[in-house]
Amino acid sequence: MPWDFIFILIFLAVGVPLLGRRRIRQLMAMPSTTKRDRLRLYVSTVLSQWFAVATIFWRCRAHGISMGQLALAVPNPRLVDFISVGLATLLVANQIFGIRQLTSRPEKITCIMPKLALRIFPKDNIERACFVLVVTTVAFCEELIYRGFVQWIFEDWAKGLAVVGIIASALLFGLAHLYQGRQGLIVTSIWGLAFSLLRAWTGSLLPLVIGHFAADLTVGMLAPARLSAALHRHSVA
Numbered sequence: 001m002p003w004d005f006i007f008i009l010i011f012l013a014v015g016v017p018l019l020g021r022r023r024i025r026q027l028m029a030m031p032s033t034t035k036r037d038r039l040r041l042y043v044s045t046v047l048s049q050w051f052a053v054a055t056i057f058w059r060c061r062a063h064g065i066s067m068g069q070l071a072l073a074v075p076n077p078r079l080v081d082f083i084s085v086g087l088a089t090l091l092v093a094n095q096i097f098g099i100r101q102l103t104s105r106p107e108k109i110t111c112i113m114p115k116l117a118l119r120i121f122p123k124d125n126i127e128r129a130c131f132v133l134v135v136t137t138v139a140f141c142e143e144l145i146y147r148g149f150v151q152w153i154f155e156d157w158a159k160g161l162a163v164v165g166i167i168a169s170a171l172l173f174g175l176a177h178l179y180q181g182r183q184g185l186i187v188t189s190i191w192g193l194a195f196s197l198l199r200a201w202t203g204s205l206l207p208l209v210i211g212h213f214a215a216d217l218t219v220g221m222l223a224p225a226r227l228s229a230a231l232h233r234h235s236v237a
Contacts, residue, residue, distance in 0.1 A: 001157050004059045009172075012150065017178040024116060024179040033119045038127055041120060042134045049141035056149050070148040071205045080204050087198070087211035095218040103226050112181055114227055121224040131220050139213035146173040146192065147199040147208055166196040 027033065027041075060070065067073060074080050102114060122131040146169050155165030173196075174189030195208050 001153070002059075002063060005063075005153055008056065008059065009150070009153070012145070012172050013175060017175045020176065020179045024112075027116065027119050028112070030119070035123070035127065038120060038122065039130060042127075042130045045134055046137045049137050053141045053144055056145060060149070065152070068203075069152050070144065071152070071199055071203060072144070072148065073204055074206055075203045080202050080206050083198060083202055084207040084210045087207050088214040091211050091215035092218045095215050096222065099219065099223055099226055113184060114223075117219070117223050118227055121220050123224060128221065132217065135213055135216045135220060138216060139209045142173070142176075143195075143205045143208045143212055146176070147195055148205055151196055151199060162200050166193065166200055169196045169199075 030037070033041075068075075122128040150172055151165040151169035153165070154168035155162055158164035170189050170192035173192035174185050177188040178185055180188065195211075198207060199205065
């Protein structure tokens, strides 16, 4: 495996989780976030993710890796369309169900993820417009990084053994979300495994990008108002 790919993988396995936890600790240490705080977070997220993707494209091009090898293709349009619609529908339904379950038990809103959501999710139309850009960036960039690059690199290293790429991709994706705690790490790794399997089946990132976008946009747009309302009802009661 080329040295530059090893360096990228080490950064994804170690640097990304540590930086993510550091950023979340800083956010959680704040009593609350302002509009400026959230917009700065959105901008830094977009810039850092596109920088990572640009670096990966640069090194992949240097090693002659094609767009098809990174799953930036649609080899079977009918299958990709079917999986895209089904996956997006499933993920949106799952997010709505999760929000309803959470808001029905306000005592759980004191956990790290609901508290984090209230700090980083958009509060007005300007923030929502910026958040759409963030979600678009995260959906494409994370899928390209983990299901495109990482999965292919490990599969190629294992001489075409797809299961190695699938597992490695899921594990690194889970580690990237270490800031969500142990439960978040496990859940994200499981979803990462499912996404990696779909990538191997379809040969395309498109369904995963669409599903990822739909899930993140749903929770980002619905969670703030519903969590705040649940907290208000709980405090009044």
